[in-house]
Amino acid sequence: xxxxxxxxxxxxxxxxxxxxxxxxxxxxxxxxxxxxxxxxxxxxxxxxxxxxxxxxxxxxxxxxxxxxxxxxxxxxxxxxxxxxxxxxxxxxxxxxxxxxxxxxxxxxxxxxxxxxxxxxxxxxxxxxxxxxxxxxxxxxxxxxxxxxxxxxxxxxxxxxxxxxxxxxxxxxxxxxxxxxxxxxxxxxxxxxxxxxxxxxxxxxxxxxxxx
Numbered sequence: 001x002x003x004x005x006x007x008x009x010x011x012x013x014x015x016x017x018x019x020x021x022x023x024x025x026x027x028x029x030x031x032x033x034x035x036x037x038x039x040x041x042x043x044x045x046x047x048x049x050x051x052x053x054x055x056x057x058x059x060x061x062x063x064x065x066x067x068x069x070x071x072x073x074x075x076x077x078x079x080x081x082x083x084x085x086x087x088x089x090x091x092x093x094x095x096x097x098x099x100x101x102x103x104x105x106x107x108x109x110x111x112x113x114x115x116x117x118x119x120x121x122x123x124x125x126x127x128x129x130x131x132x133x134x135x136x137x138x139x140x141x142x143x144x145x146x147x148x149x150x151x152x153x154x155x156x157x158x159x160x161x162x163x164x165x166x167x168x169x170x171x172x173x174x175x176x177x178x179x180x181x182x183x184x185x186x187x188x189x190x191x192x193x194x195x196x197x198x199x200x201x202x203x204x205x206x207x208x209x210x211x
Contacts, residue, residue: 004186006157006208009176012187016194018204025158025209034160039092039140040084042104043174043193045150047167050142052090056162056178059193060106061093061142062134067110067192068184072123074133081137087181091139093131101127103144105200114199115192153197153206155190172197 006022013020025031035054042061058064065080066072081091096103107130109115111123123130131141150170154163159177172193179189198204 004190006210009155009190009206009208012191013194013204013206016198016204018194018206020206020208022208022210025161025211028154028163028209030163031156031158031161031209032164034089034162036088036090038090038162039142040089040178041092041142042094042106042144043153043172044094044104044144044148045165045167045170045172046096046144046146046148048094048142048144048165050092050140052140053164054162055089055092056175056181057156057173058175058178058189059196060104060110062091062139063093063104063107063110063130064179064189064192065182065184066123067106067115067120068179068189070121072121072125074125074129077123077125077130077133078137081134081139083182085138091134091137092142093134093139094142094144095127095131096144097146101131101141105148106196109196109199115195118192118195120192148200148202150202151205152203153194154209155193155206156209158209158211172202 038054
């Protein structure tokens with residue numbers, strides 16, 4: 001199967017009613033190198049009690065890896081946390097200041113069956129059990145603050161680069177290259193991210209960032 005191209009991603013998003021365009025990384029002023037001390041965190045654009053924003057961004061943090069692989073057990077989640085650490089990143093999941101550990105919209109959609117019709121099995125653990133497992137495996141539990149106000153979805157395909165959240169100028173940040181690093185099904189990963197934004201009422205507007 002041929003690799004997914006940026007043009008393919010635009011086509012899929014436009015087919016879902018999105019506005020999507022391709023931009024070069026040279027046109028994006030705030031791209032940064034991935035920092036091994038930064039957490040592999042959720043795409044959530046809100047403010048946070050964490051300041052180590054230099055890690056890769058995936059929907060739900062490491063939940064994205066479990067979701068894509070069909071991993072539904074606590075032991076499986078712990079193994080993913082250790083795998084992420086071995087790959088040079090700090091594993092994480094998050095909650096927020098209004099819903100505690102169910103403050104991660106991606107996990108809430110997954111655990112309540114909103115991905116059932118896409119063929120994803122629900123996790124066998126709840127939000128608190130998932131967070132406890134990640135913490136026990138050496139991961140970080142982040143807490144977001146405030147309301148969602150993201151204006152755009154940035155899908156970054158430039159390896160080992162990322163962007164950092166800006167609380168007062170929010171955007172969803174999806175590091176598509178990271179899905180490849182962990183051997184995920186990249187089309188499924190990106191469609192799940194798009195479906196998450198749609199189900200949470202986010203902006204159907206994306207920029208795909210290329211080298």
